[in-house]
Amino acid sequence: MTPEDWIAHDPDPVTAAELAALDRDELTARFARSLTFGTAGLRGPVRGGPDAMNLAVVLRASWAVTRVLTERGLGGSTVVVGRDARHGSAQFGAAAAEVFAAQGFSVITWEHPVPTPVVAFAVRHTGAAAGVQITASHNPPEDNGYKVYFDGGLQIVLPADREIEAGMTAAPPADQIARLPVRPADDTLVxxxxxxxxxxxxxxxxxxxxxxxxxxxxxxxxxxxxxxxxxxxxxxxxxxxxxxxxxxxxxxxxxxxxxxxxxxxxxxxxxxxxxxxxxxxxxxxxxxxxxxxxxxxxxxxxNETGWLLGDYILSALPPERTDHSVVASSVVSSQLLAAIAAYHGAHHVQTLTGFKWLARADAGLADRSLVYAYEEAIGHCVDPPAVRDKDGVSAAVVVCDLVASLGAQGDSVTTALDRLALRHGVHTTAAVSRRVASPAAGAAMMTRLRTTPPTELAGYAIKVTEQADALFLTGGDDQTSIRVVVRPSGTEPKVKCYIEVGQVVGSDLAHARRRAAVVQEQLLEVARSW
Structure with a gap:
């Protein structure tokens, strides 16, 4: 679709006027690419054009989701639509719901904003075919997004995301996509x-x-x-x-x-x-x-919260269930959860970055089920049977429960962390985020590191491996282990470096922590120079 055609069929007069006022170079830049599904859905600035979040993009994305569901034999099924309180969210949420309704789907939506975990819960609880949440989570104020759940409230993965993108390309002009008003639901699901x-x-x-x-x-x-x-x-x-x-x-x-x-x-x-x-x-x-x-x-x-919650949740399981339990963490998270799982006799799975993978960590494990998953970016799934995504509210309940349990024993979170270090060794983690001007700049940085990676870090020889879009640099000796993971962000213009140092404790926990801190600072200094 040419920029002129897009503007002529933009159903929002505000973004139509915005695009019409752009000079040719800026207009060309806006239409050079369209939004695509990243780690957590579509995300972009709220403005006109196919590379951003606006009414036209939301209408076309929703139409595309209806096509994919219908092609899978799910036409006429239930879809849950929620939204946060960001700029544009009320308009986008209503528009998405109206497109689904016009295509014959039964729609559950609310007049008011709802947290993302409520949508993930509602999809799973009702057996809905899909869910859409209008949100950009923790992105800057100018952004918004479109998050999609299929398959029991799990975030979409290949091939669904690419099928929806193809559907967006093939969608009718936005002002020709049918819409039907939807009566909001009550708060029974909430x-x-x-x-x-x-x-x-x-x-x-x-x-x-x-x-x-x-x-x-x-x-x-x-x-x-x-x-x-x-x-x-x-x-x-x-x-x-x-x-x-x-x-x-x-x-x-x-x-x-x-x-x-x-x-x-x-x-x-x-x-x-x-x-x-x-x-x-x-x-x-x-x-x-x-x-x-x-x-x-x-x-x-x-990571610290992840260790504590993983240990707490596993410690509460009866012995006969532990062997059938799975905990999961992502490739950029600490390696300590694997040791915690082994200590309790549970199974640990490491996944690619993002809860669309973490939530599927028990897939194919016939006699095992997920009981906890986390990623270092403060995402925690503490009740997988109900919410197969990160959930800050339910995590807060388990955190408070942990604190209450420790307090009742005259204990504290600090001493709980000490016990984990004494049991499994000191682990310190840190991250460096390098903001980049564009995805191309981030890709160039990754290419430089792949082409000429360092041969040593903090005095240790380094082994370099790759997985998906991430570069892994690992090394160490019988006392110290180091791990640096470098990957482009899936939601922001950044390249992220995730650092972990493991240190054998011996008889002196304070000394082990000091040694790990020194090595970590050396790794941070190098990462900041890349």
């Missing part, structure tokens, strides 16, 4: 999600004081409700970040992992004497955790 997530609590003793931030997203009200339903009713929220706001005014970047993003949360936690701090990202599918230490409050890394 209530079912609340009951399920709250039931994840298993400790009956202890009521930790919780500090919580919703990071200007859509998870605040639901998270408080779930925690209270689970019996964690001493919850205090960061008021300035509680209500949804698509501009995310109090944070430079709406991601709890970013430096400074959790400052207001930790200040609240310190002020109220909290036992744990919880930060959700804007669509509430990620959960970051803060803890008090002898040196003040700090945020745990996603």
């Amino acid at each position: 209530d079912a999600y609340v009951a399920r997530a709250a039931a994840l609590r298993r400790t009956t003793r202890g009521k930790p004081r919780v500090a919580l931030t919703a990071m200007h997203g859509v998870g605040g009200e639901l998270a408080v409700r779930v925690l209270q339903s689970a019996g964690f009713d001493d919850v205090h929220t960061v008021t300035s970040q509680f209500d949804p706001d698509p501009d995310f005014p109090t944070v430079a970047f709406p991601n709890p992992e970013e430096p400074g993003a959790a400052d207001a949360l930790l200040e609240l936690a310190e002020r109220i004497g909290a036992d744990v701090a919880i930060a959700l990202d804007p669509d509430a599918d990620r959960c970051a955790v803060g803890i008090p230490t002898s040196n003040g409050w700090r945020m745990l890394s996603g």
Whole structure:
């Protein structure tokens, strides 16, 4: 479709006028490529053209999903459509629902925003053929996205994503795609999600004081409700970040992992004497955790939270079930979960990056089922039978349950981490994100590393291997292991370097940690220079 044809059939007069006002070079750039499915769906800036998120793209994507479902014999089945509170989300969510309805599908949607895990839950709970969530998760304020679930609430993978992209190319002009108004559902499914997530609590003793931030997203009200339903009713929220706001005014970047993003949360936690701090990202599918230490409050890394939750969940399983249980982590996450699984007698699976792979970690394992999965980017799946995706709200329940359990024993998260280090060795992790001007610039950086990789890092000879889009640099000796994984981001213009150092403890945990920290800093220095 030519730019002129696109503009003539753009159903949104705002984006049509925006495109019509562009000079020829900019217009050509906008039409040089179309949005494609990355790690977590379609994502792009909210603006006109096929390379961005706008009404025309959402209509064409929704039409394409209906074609793929129909070709699979699922025409007329149920589709769940949700949305967050970002710029354009209300319009995009309504449009998607109306396209599905016009094509004869039964549509479940809501008048209000819902967290992404609610959509994943609803697809699985109702047996719907598909789900769509309008969200860009923790991306910058100018972005939005289109996330698709098939197959029991799992994110789509090949060939479905490419089939939908082909359908978008073949779709009618956007203003000719039929739409039919949809009556919103009540909150029965939301209530079912609340009951399920709250039931994840298993400790009956202890009521930790919780500090919580919703990071200007859509998870605040639901998270408080779930925690209270689970019996964690001493919850205090960061008021300035509680209500949804698509501009995310109090944070430079709406991601709890970013430096400074959790400052207001930790200040609240310190002020109220909290036992744990919880930060959700804007669509509430990620959960970051803060803890008090002898040196003040700090945020745990996603890996640290992953180790703790994996160990906690496996420790609660009866022995006869453990051997049939699977825990999973991604290739860019720490290797420690594998050791934790082996200690408990469970099975560990390492997958490609993204929960579309992690959620399928038990596929083909006939007598084993997934009980936990995580990735280092603060994504945790703690209840796979109900939500086969990362879920920040249910993860918050299990985190609070862990803290309550430790507190009832006079214990703490810090000492729990110490026990894991003494049992399995010290593991330290860190990451370097290199922002790039374009996907091509990121590809060029990866090509340089593949063509002339380093032969040694931190004084250790390096072995270089590849898997999918990632480059692995590994080395070490009988006391120290190092691992650096380099890959382009699937959702942002970045190349990411994931660093892990393993160190044998011996008799001195503090010394092992100091040694690992020195090696890690050497690796970080090199990664920043690439």
